[in-house]
Amino acid sequence: MARRELSSIALIVLGLLDQGPLHPYEILRIMRKHRDDLRLPVSVGSIYHAVERLERDGYAVPLATAREGARPERTTYEITDDGRAEHRRRTRDLLRTVQPEYPAFDVGLGQADSLEADEVVALLRERLDTVREEHAAYDAALGSIVARGVPRRHLLDAFYELEQRATQIAWIERTVAEIESGELDWTTPHFPTHGIDIHSNTPDDATSSPEKDLV
Known part of the structure; x- marks a missing residue:
């Protein structure tokens, strides 16, 4: 079975656990302090989902469960050796590989x-x-x-x-x-761009077909 790549939030959580054991609420506080919420959606639910995924994959394990006052019990997690290795591997992959983004x-x-x-x-x-x-x-x-x-x-x-x-x-x-x-002209009639491929000097109609477009 192919490896499921860590999500961005799971990778950040794993990186924080690599610095020391934490419970999900501490992870959330640190991520917001680091302004990771400007980069990806961050919530209690998303942190817990990431931690559950890391535990399921063997990258993090529960360390201790404690209760403070009337608050619900909170479980502290720590990174495993496999988790540390996966964090390094995925970080290397993200640094060297150009991946499609959809802004x-x-x-x-x-x-x-x-x-x-x-x-x-x-x-x-x-x-x-x-x-x-x-x-x-x-x-x-x-x-x-x-x-x-x-x-x-x-x-x-x-x-x-x-x-x-x-x-x-x-x-x-x-x-x-x-x-x-007016340097950037906005007055000419609408020009159809479906035949233009910005990655090639050859018009689409000379190099592609409906069958190719479906591949």
Whole structure:
């Protein structure tokens, strides 16, 4: 049977357990503190689901169960040797392999030519305000963390996210300016793009067929 790859949240949970035993609520608190919720959906339910999966696969085991006051019992988990090895393997795979991603913004950009230029500009400016705010908050938070002496190697994902936002800001600013100046033409009739393959210099109709498209 083929190996089921760890989900992103399961990988992060496993990485936290690699630093020491934790119960799911502690994991949730740390993930929110690290702002992992900006990267993927994080909730009590998703943490428990990830922990159950890790336990089922032999990557984590219950260590102790305790109760604090009137709170429900909480089970602390620790990583296994297999879990540590799987965490390293999956991390290596994610670092070296380019995998398909499906960002929603890309889909919106692909359909933007159905709208009027003024509306596209207004919508992009609205997004720009949001991304700028996120970038500023991220930058301030990172600066504070670095000032406390946290080594940069522990923050590579955060610095990457910061750079991604900066790149998006620059692209939106440039595109808005091009639309407003007329450099990016928005007046020509709608042009059918179904015969264009951006990954090839050859039109689709010369290289593909309905049968090929189904493969």
